Amino acid sequence: NGQVIKEVVFGDVWVFSGQSNMQTPLERTLDVYGDDILHYSNPLIREFLVGEKYAYDGPQKDFASGSWKAVTPETCLKMSTVPYFFARKIYDTYQVPVAIIQCAVGGTAIESWMAPENLAQYPEYSEILENLRNPKPQPARSGNFGGGNHPAGAPAQPASPQVDYTALDLDDSEWESVYMPHYFKDINISGSAVVYYRHYLYLTAEQAASENNLLKLGTFRNNDETFINGVKVGSTSYEYPPRNYAFAKGILKEGKNVICMKASGNGPTSGFYEGEDYELRLGDDIIALNDGWKYFKEERANNRPMPQGMTAPKAKMQYVETEARPYRPSVRNPFGLYFGMLRPVANASVRGVVWYQGESNSGSTPDYGKFLADMMTTWRNDFRDPQLPVLISQLHSHLDKTFLPVEDGWANIREGQRLATHLLENAALSVGCDIGFWNNIHPINKKPIGERLAKGAMRTAYGETVVLSPECTKAELKDGKIYLSFSEIGNGLVVKGDDIKGFAVSDENGAYQRVRASILGNRVVLYVGGINNPQKVRYLWKNYVKEDVALYNAEDMPVAPFQMELK
Template sequence: MKNLRQIVAILFILTTFNLSSQISLPKLISDGMVLQRDIPITVWGWASAEENITILFKGKTYHTKAGQNGNWEVDLEAGKAGGPYTMRISGSNTIEVNNILVGDVWVCSGQSNMEIPMSRVKPLYEAEIPKANYPTIRYFEVPKTYNFSGEQEQIEGGKWLNTTPETVLNFSAIAYFFAKDLTERYQVPIGLINTSLGGSPAEAWLSEDALKKFPKAYNELLLYKDSTYVNGIISGDRERIANWYREVNTNDLGNAQHWETLNIDSAKDWTNMQIPGYWNDQIETRFNGVAWYKKAFKISPAHKNASGKLLLGRIVDADSVFINGHFIGNTTYQYPPRRYNIPENILKEGENQITVKVINERGKGGFVPEKPYQIVLNDTTISLTGTWKFKKGVAKEPLKPQTFVRWKPAGLFNAMIAPLLNYKIQGVIWYQGESNTGSPDEYQALFSTLINEWRIRWNLGNFPFLYVQLANFMKSTTNPEESNWAMLRNQQLKTLTTPNTGMAVTIDIGEWNDIHPLNKKDVGHRLALLAEKIAYHEKNTVASGPLYKSSEIKGNKIVVSFNGIGSGLVAKNGDSLHSFAIAGADKNYVWAKATIHNNKVIVWSNSIANPKYVRYAWANNPDKANLYNKEGLPTSPFQTE
């Protein structure tokens, strides 16, 4: 037995040694990849110490040797767009990488609005998805993870995907529409590397060195370098949240009494509730916890036992849905649209009932207004808005929010950017900022630092960095207001002073009741216009709407000049201009009149004799902002201060 153990140990050592000497490659260098055209390409990987490496690509042979630490890299000659090609990498073993294209590679980064896949926005693009056959658009999604201890050399997984109607459902919607526009115009392969994470602030995408300019964020990183500290936060949150949900579900009367099967005629002590809406707006005693809703609806004989779709807009926070006592589906957090399938043999002729259990952690629980609430059965739509029956399941103190460790400073840079830095790219598209609206004043400093650092670390010069300005969101107000969202948009506007950047304005395509607006096609298109101008040097492309340039006070009026006017300024839909406000030295803004004259805007108010400042679209949701250029691109919000 002792000899057997010795033999096993020797075999293990030999096997381990053999594996350690094998050439290995980063996940990005794999079948289906797109390599950046027109610049030398770095291929890199790992092998045994001082191992000789040979690379054969496009008929040329390259040689290098691994260092003492096993790292190796080699630069390949610049190439024109084309393919497919095969690359063979040889040493003690041989790896063949197939189906390689040469074209343009774009990194797609930011938070959830960049992350949101085509499947989420599918209802807007039902006709487009079946046509998504683009074999030269390749997509790579970087695994979502973080690291505070240092910069990683390798990502944990991922593979290059061709674009098909099936695969595109998992692609970033913005990235797909961006690539589609460029492919159709230039007929060049496009590689998309999606490295984004919902909810992430800019600080998470900065390196440790870059964060030293921002003491608060840097000191927070130092705390999170302590794995014991991090693990304590994670385990504490997990236990606290699990206990809250355990108590809620244990004490919920609806669970105990099976309200999902209770006939609505027996719900005599239930109160009426208008849907959509929030229960704390419609009852005297507010609470968090669990609430149950019921509604009856009728099905015609023709739709008996039919399958269908159930659309329940958005619900805050989690929901479980039943029809005629049968479980239909559930969603565990507030942001996704509720789209459920109704299987066959659930619906019956005559009266049916739907029951929804809602768990609300904090704030207002219920059904988000101005979303679709309906059952769709082929050619028939049954509205579910109006009066429902409502009953409290259990009241519970609000649940303290989770500490999202993965959003902390430097974590995403280390795990999701650092491993990409050898991979040559054309540029970056970026959609982020919502998570920095709590402290908008420093965003320009953070963002410009991020852009400059990524450029330095990629060592490709001032590559194009194209970003999206925050869309309109939240309820509109009747009076001029202070707004963190407006302030952050202004910080994004100021970031255009960073060379070779472009900003897609989306102040007209947001949704007041959704931080994740579904219209991603126009966002991708506007980013593609910027790419045409900045990356592809199309001099005649009007890539942007009007951008504030300067202002001049003339008596009781202020004359505002713009860049990016294209063929000229217009008030959209031929209406008069809206969303302009004016103030004197006291900065007390009032709504102003505005008119276009000689491609400038003249702003005034009879109540301000000595104006000093102008604001345009300065609000969370300036829903009447209508200054555009004739090319149909909106003006960025701005202030003249």
């Protein structure tokens, strides 16, 4: 009756938690890191994926299922990018086996990962906490009305003939031309719509016989289905993943071919992102796909105008009996993932935890730094280690570009993340403001994030003397200049580019002005002679700041965004 357990190794276990940027799989990064990850195997780096589970009736004791997977070119593609590069850096440095426990859920707010006692101190959560602890069924109704189902015995209406927009021989001569990329507003679409796009290709026999094929259509907001010669080669159900669709030999033909995308969007800002590749790769041959597209907006039956003198028939409503329904929690509900996913992980002995989250709390959680510090204090108790290393990945750059600082959004979350590392002992911040894209919440160039987090681990978990990102420690006003002092100077501050950008100073009315800056020894000097009674300094205080990041230390670690009152 014994059990045989194979391939047992002893090493360091790290827990990775947060939302979708902690989940981004390696398969999305092949354009950037493919040559590396597709030629790397390591049986001593393994990942365990914790299944998504909400629980409100108390901490769960174990997982329903799960298994460990070692890193190979085949298994790694579904692994998460940040933990993967973190683990490789730790292994390369210490030659110790590294176990990744991946415990993250996309779109979640920090409240979902917090314990009830963390939130009990905030009155606005009292009613929600009570509802979740003691769910009350919704009042029973005598019935409700719904449409769409035919009463018993009623014949269904025959479906209208469907046009196959993916077919090679479709007559699209009256479709309008369009350039990639573009947004729906550029083709006069202001509401929700389904748009079909077609592009013809004329290939040689050699091109059509290619075995290593990849169609790249950037990133589209919101969802798509994509076909070549009527064969579906890929689909994506939401906005963020790049539309990179690999397909096999045999779909392409010598001569004329057609690409067709069925794209569904929900407003004028739906469409294709700028700054991405639109091309077809056939082995080493690359065919640009920016020009030559045609499009057609599908006319929905319920949107068609009725012939003159006719009115639309009223929908037949069907009476449906309903019963009392239990309270249904949403992704944002507090403590569900803490009980359902985090607490079972606490059965393990771990070396540290890594946190990458904040997007879903942008603009709604002014006390994010305190939330995060309180949550991590509870996690440390759960893991039975009051000095458990905590590594926090600061949010990267994203959202629309602006010139002046903004009052809310990602900048506030970054500051909360920075402050949390000061409220907690043995914690480290990984700065990511020089990474990301304004139009894609999920950057694929996450290797530096993983490796910077690993440097934080070297200090907090392995006792190494390493230099992290500089942080401002003091701002002094003297003789019309502000002098900024920093920690983590290392071998000195350096500027990448022609000048230092990103600094702004407020006057006595709270209005901010951008200011010039220069390096003076190990300090930064801001020139504020024209500002009336300067009050506060902000650095990189915007959502998208990547293009303003120029100030680093000599160890190539960017200065952390911050705000600070003058002394």
